[in-house]
Amino acid sequence: MEQPPETGDLAPAELARRLTAACARHFGCTVRVEGLFRHSGGASRQTWGFDATLEHAGSPQRDALVLRRDPPRSAGTGALTGETSLALDRGLEFELLQVAQRHGVPVPAPLFALTPGDGLGEGFVMRHVPGTAIARELLRDPRYARTRANIVPQLGGILARLHAIPLPELPALRRTTPAEAIAQQRHVLDTIGEPHPVYELAFTWLERRLPAVDVAPRFVHGDFRTGNFLAAEEGVTAILDWEIAHTGDPLEDLGWMCIKSWRFGAVENPAGGFGSREALFAAYEAAGGEKVDVARARWWEIFGTARWGVICMAQAWKHLSGAEHSVELASIGRRCAETEVDLLQLLAEA
Amino acid sequence: MAQDRPHAPELLRAIREFLAADVLPKLEGRTQFHLKVAINSLAILERETTNAATADAAELARLKALLGRDGSLPELNAELARQLRAGLRDETDAALMAHLRATIADKIAISNPKWR
Numbered sequence: 001m002e003q004p005p006e007t008g009d010l011a012p013a014e015l016a017r018r019l020t021a022a023c024a025r026h027f028g029c030t031v032r033v034e035g036l037f038r039h040s041g042g043a044s045r046q047t048w049g050f051d052a053t054l055e056h057a058g059s060p061q062r063d064a065l066v067l068r069r070d071p072p073r074s075a076g077t078g079a080l081t082g083e084t085s086l087a088l089d090r091g092l093e094f095e096l097l098q099v100a101q102r103h104g105v106p107v108p109a110p111l112f113a114l115t116p117g118d119g120l121g122e123g124f125v126m127r128h129v130p131g132t133a134i135a136r137e138l139l140r141d142p143r144y145a146r147t148r149a150n151i152v153p154q155l156g157g158i159l160a161r162l163h164a165i166p167l168p169e170l171p172a173l174r175r176t177t178p179a180e181a182i183a184q185q186r187h188v189l190d191t192i193g194e195p196h197p198v199y200e201l202a203f204t205w206l207e208r209r210l211p212a213v214d215v216a217p218r219f220v221h222g223d224f225r226t227g228n229f230l231a232a233e234e235g236v237t238a239i240l241d242w243e244i245a246h247t248g249d250p251l252e253d254l255g256w257m258c259i260k261s262w263r264f265g266a267v268e269n270p271a272g273g274f275g276s277r278e279a280l281f282a283a284y285e286a287a288g289g290e291k292v293d294v295a296r297a298r299w300w301e302i303f304g305t306a307r308w309g310v311i312c313m314a315q316a317w318k319h320l321s322g323a324e325h326s327v328e329l330a331s332i333g334r335r336c337a338e339t340e341v342d343l344l345q346l347l348a349e350a
Numbered sequence: 351m352a353q354d355r356p357h358a359p360e361l362l363r364a365i366r367e368f369l370a371a372d373v374l375p376k377l378e379g380r381t382q383f384h385l386k387v388a389i390n391s392l393a394i395l396e397r398e399t400t401n402a403a404t405a406d407a408a409e410l411a412r413l414k415a416l417l418g419r420d421g422s423l424p425e426l427n428a429e430l431a432r433q434l435r436a437g438l439r440d441e442t443d444a445a446l447m448a449h450l451r452a453t454i455a456d457k458i459a460i461s462n463p464k465w466r
Binding site: 037038186195196197198200201203204205267326327328330331334335336337338340341344347348 | 424461
């Protein structure tokens with residue numbers, strides 16, 4: 001079999017073969033890869049779980065690992081909109097995991113980055129972390145009844161540590177001011193070209209109430225929310241999905257976490273469905289985070305609601321443009337109305 | 351010429367119920383998840399084929415009154431979006447807000463009536 005850099009995506013058997021070779025290269029021994037399975041999620045940014053058995057001279061050692069990869073992009077699907085263009089490449093995501101881990105943020109331990117010779121596209125391998133990210137289970141399953149009380153204090157503490165990471169330790173990241181954040185979303189709206197009066201109303205409202213620009217920029221996760229962390233019965237085990245990380249106002253992460261869409265039906269608990277905003281802010285401050293300016297956090301919550309609406313449009317657009325055919329992406333387009341309901345409510349209350 | 355029964359929402363419902371009762375239990379993993387998404391989308395289409403024509407007509411009538419001009423739904427929404435981006439109208443405009451509330455209420459009644 002020839003092994004040139006492929007142009008399309010790989011059959012699972014070929015993926016397993018190349019992954020086995022990449023693991024052998026990294027671990028310096030024969031590796032057996034088993035139980036390779038694909039997590040749900042996009043076709044362009046894939047996550048695979050697998051078991052790797054390292055055949056050391058002594059006893060074999062079995063590790064649960066995860067592959068995060070972007071297949072090589074096919075021509076003609078570039079210039080996608082919105083969050084896609086803001087997303088970090090896998091190499092940067094790997095570096096961020098390394099830095100976050102050093103600073104006590106729970107993450108899947110990053111093991112090694114893929115190289116071009118691996119023929120797997122861009123990506124990296126990390127350790128599997130026990131726990132579930134599924135909001136429905138965490139919010140409703142009796143086995144997490146005691147866990148639920150711990151989640152908000154833990155997330156507040158983790159965010160404080162994350163925001164305290166000194167910027168010089170991080171790879172170069174895009175800096176996003178509130179005004180730029182609005183401009184990014186309007187750019188997506190204009191690219192897609194489907195008029196949404198409620199989003200325009202919200203962005204103009206936000207533009208007229210921009211937070212002070214002298215906020216010292218901090219490391220911002222960018223997608224810190226229920227659904228993007230793993231928790232087991234003892235609590236949060238890992239923060240996932242670092243690909244929208246940037247620098248800017250740390251309260252962006254707190255506001256984003258509180259938008260109604262991340263409460264997964266537990267609407268009475270703004271902090272990700274698990275507790276109050278006040279409890280989240282208190283935990284954040286107690287762990288060394290800055291005193292939370294409630295009005296600024298609210299600005300980011302309203303911005304986040306509109307941003308999620310625009311992401312819904314952009315996800316559907318991936319399907320509609322032919323870049324990535326998916327019933328899941330297509331259906332997300334119909335979730336815009338949820339954020340429009342929420343925005344009208346938020347602006348009426350403001 | 352009108353089509354024979356079942357009407358569109360009735361046919362969509364028959365498909366949805368078949369998929370949920372007979373196909374969904376046979377699947378697992380990603381494929382089962384995607385079928386759940388598809389079944390939910392069929393429910394949206396049932397509501398849409400029943401209610402969208404009335405909702406669209408009402409939205410168009412409101413837009414014409416609000417903007418004081420004629421045009422198609424996409425044209426008038428584009429014009430309203432432009433005015434909102436430019437700050438020519440805002441949340442202090444009671445007629446605007448009444449229009450948006452009515453429009454979004456009709457949208458969510460189709461896309462996700464359980465949303466609160």
